[in-house]
Amino acid sequence: MVDVNTTEKVKEGSIYGQITSLGHEQLVICHDEPTGLKAIIGIHNTVLGPALGGTRMWNYSSEAEAITDVLRLSRGMTFKAAISGLNLGGGKAVIIGDPKLKSEAFLRRFGRFIQSLGGRYITAEDVNINTRDMEYVSMETKFVTGLPEIKGGGGDPSPVTAYGTYLGMKSAAKKAYGSDSLMGKKIAVQGIGQVGKYLVEYLIKEGAEVFITDIFEDKLRAVAKETGATVVDPNLIYDIDMDIYAPCALGATINDQTIERLKCQVIAGAANNQLHEEEKHGKLLLEKGIVYAPDFLINAGGLINVYAEYLGGYNRESTYRQAEKIYDTCTAILDKSEKENIPAQQAATELAWNRIQAMGNVKLPY
Numbered sequence: 632m633v634d635v636n637t638t639e640k641v642k643e644g645s646i647y648g649q650i651t652s653l654g655h656e657q658l659v660i661c662h663d664e665p666t667g668l669k670a671i672i673g674i675h676n677t678v679l680g681p682a683l684g685g686t687r688m689w690n691y692s693s694e695a696e697a698i699t700d701v702l703r704l705s706r707g708m709t710f711k712a713a714i715s716g717l718n719l720g721g722g723k724a725v726i727i728g729d730p731k732l733k734s735e736a737f738l739r740r741f742g743r744f745i746q747s748l749g750g751r752y753i754t755a756e757d758v759n760i761n762t763r764d765m766e767y768v769s770m771e772t773k774f775v776t777g778l779p780e781i782k783g784g785g786g787d788p789s790p791v792t793a794y795g796t797y798l799g800m801k802s803a804a805k806k807a808y809g810s811d812s813l814m815g816k817k818i819a820v821q822g823i824g825q826v827g828k829y830l831v832e833y834l835i836k837e838g839a840e841v842f843i844t845d846i847f848e849d850k851l852r853a854v855a856k857e858t859g860a861t862v863v864d865p866n867l868i869y870d871i872d873m874d875i876y877a878p879c880a881l882g883a884t885i886n887d888q889t890i891e892r893l894k895c896q897v898i899a900g901a902a903n904n905q906l907h908e909e910e911k912h913g914k915l916l917l918e919k920g921i922v923y924a925p926d927f928l929i930n931a932g933g934l935i936n937v938y939a940e941y942l943g944g945y946n947r948e949s950t951y952r953q954a955e956k957i958y959d960t961c962t963a964i965l966d967k968s969e970k971e972n973i974p975a976q977q978a979a980t981e982l983a984w985n986r987i988q989a990m991g992n993v994k995l996p997y
């Protein structure tokens with residue numbers, strides 16, 4: 632395990648340059664040849680508490696791509712925890728490779744790397760990692776959450792993530808249309824994994840006209856059959872006539888190419904890091920008059936869920952009540968954005984940093 636600290640001389644374009652520019656405390660490279668494990672853990676900020684964030688497994692095209700992803704994701708977790716009022720820092724882990732490589736030994740070895748950090752990082756499930764995988768990880772470390780309910784955990788956090796996203800979308804709709812009703816609204820959901828699927832159910836129930844897309848055709852067919860949503864080709868999702876675009880897959884789908892194609896008035900989805908370049912594309916959305924619900928704010932339901940499990944005495948109803956606050960926080964952020972004529976992402980980031988800085992004055996980093 633190689634621990635990359637921020638004290639070295641910064642070189643532009645280097646790993647040290649990246650972690651310094653994004654404000655990270657630590658980057659941990661994990662490798663285990665017998666199991667084939669290749670993982671990277673990013674710890675962004677621990678002023679508010681230990682870094683908590685899920686582990687995702689993805690067949691990255693390069694190690695550089697994986698590093699960029701874990702750095703952006705862990706930074707987003709810092710903001711997500713801070714703006715949600717949680718006493719947590721931001722962290723994330725990525726495992727490089729085909730999810731089919733997972734095995735008990737593979738995941739337990741990963742758990743040992745987490746244990747070696749002594750509680751600075753607490754993991755949970757994310758893309759291609761499920762509650763059963765967390766069980767294996769928990770055999771080697773106590774610094775894990777997101778366990779199955781049968782094991783005393785909070786179970787799959789996806790429903791709570793979807794609920795918060797749904798409420799954030801309603802808040803953004805009220806800003807754009809004067810009403811938070813989604814009845815009759817044309818909504819395009821990109822990505823129908825666990826979170827996207829639950830979100831579609833909320834939207835259909837409210838009477839929205841829902842369009843769905845995903846790279847996995849079997850998922851598309853199943854969700855379309857179950858909900859009545861209309862299937863759209865992944866390459867055409869940005870071009871359809873819609874009121875709301877809901878990115879719920881991987882990040883950076885709001886970029887130079889897609890912004891020009893989108894015809895919506897609202898963007899509100901569950902994906903992390905939706906803006907390819909935060910400052911540039913946040914401003915472009917503002918200039919185009921598109922109401923953007925900051926991703927790390929409205930998709931915080933999952934973090935709220937696993938944090939409740941981490942504290943002990945998990946109660947699903949109280950978790951949902953905590954997630955309901957996302958609506959009011961999103962409204963406050965969008966009001967601030969409008970009043971100060973700044974991108975909503977900037978407004979949300981400022982609020983998150985204000986809490987971190989305030990707490991930093993009364994306590995040392997974890």
